[in-house]
Amino acid sequence: MSEPIVFYDIPRAHSTFPWSPNTWHTRYALNIKGIPYRTELVEFPDIEPVLKKIGAAPSTKWADGRPQYTVPAIHDPSTGVTISDSDNIIEYLEKQYPSPSLVPKGSLGLIMAFRSAFTEVVGDQLFALAIAGVTHHLSPRSAEYFRRTREEIFGKKLEDIILGGIDSGSEGAEKCWTAAQDGLNTLASWYNKNEALGKSLYLFGDSVTYADVLVAARLLFIREILGKDSKGWERIKSFDGGRWERFLNNFEKYHTNNS
Ligand SMILES: N[C@@H](CCC(=O)N[C@@H](CS)C(=O)NCC(=O)O)C(=O)O
Structure with missing residues (x-):
């Protein structure tokens, strides 16, 4: 071995x-x-x-x-x-390690194009909702590094990216939520196209690919940073008829952690 x-x-x-x-x-x-x-x-x-x-x-x-x-x-x-x-x-x-494959033959370019579209339409919007929470999950050393480097990138304090915080109901917060909800809705519309063909679970139909992994990883990040019982995750769960929690549940068996 x-x-x-x-x-x-x-x-x-x-x-x-x-x-x-x-x-x-x-x-x-x-x-x-x-x-x-x-x-x-x-x-x-x-x-x-x-x-x-x-x-x-x-x-x-x-x-x-x-x-x-x-x-x-x-x-x-x-x-x-x-x-x-x-x-x-x-x-x-x-x-x-070709089997099982996460990239159907000839589709790597397409999946990379999906990655760009996904990031632009919804990935960045979800990231904006979570970024201020990341430091709460890090050691003091990593939190200091994350805050310093990211505040330099954004040119503002992490807490000022969404003034008042994502649960504040502030105009800024609600704008971010609308952007995330619209983005998820667009993503749902892409997945729904498969339903018309009788296949709905994954972007390529019945079996999971790297495209779905990109989506699941982003959803899991949001769930973990905001918290399973948080208002924010509840809100995401309410979008698109509960589809995103169901989507993530399909990945539960892959949530093992060989640390
Ligand atoms: N394009 C890279 C991005 C990876 C990335 O940004 N990783 C972050 C952690 S989530 C990192 O290692 N950052 C190092 C740093 O900030 O110094 C990938 O997809 O692997």
Whole structure:
């Protein structure tokens, strides 16, 4: 038996259930494919040094042009490959561990186009609702790093992204909620197209793909950051006839956590 894949994720304060939407892309893929792995938890300020040490490439750049190192990242001892960025990781996993496939033949480009559309239509809107809550789930060191780097990106305090907070009923909050609701409604309309063809569960029909993983990871992130019993999650559950909680329930069996 070869050694398990090493999967790099971010720890969560007060719970062992993972919260990061990006790392869930990879965790879902590993869980759905049934690939053995073990998790290495890395605090935010340690991501860059740890990724450099394991030889993972940066996935993007900071505003000032410096490379940005991010998780998820994996190291596969059976091939010696170390790889970062959830889209690069899914490509690697599909090649190396093709069954079950999360990318129907010839559809990777289409799924990447879906990712852009999904992010623009609803992913960013959901992110805006959750971002101020992220620090509550981090250790003091990671929370300080997250606040400092994200406040620099947004040019404002996290709490000022939605003035008064998402449950305040303020004009700003309600605008964000409307944008998220409209976005989810558009996403539902895409899924509904399959219903007309007699297939409705997933974007490609009966079996789960990376496209659905992108959606589930974002919903799970919102649920975990706002809280299962929060007003905010209740509100999301009420959209589109309860479809989003049902959608996430389909993924319950993949919510295992090899930490
Ligand atoms: N495009 C990357 C984005 C990953 C990403 O942004 N990860 C965040 C955590 S959710 C990160 O590692 N940030 C590092 C930092 O802020 O220094 C992917 O899909 O994997």
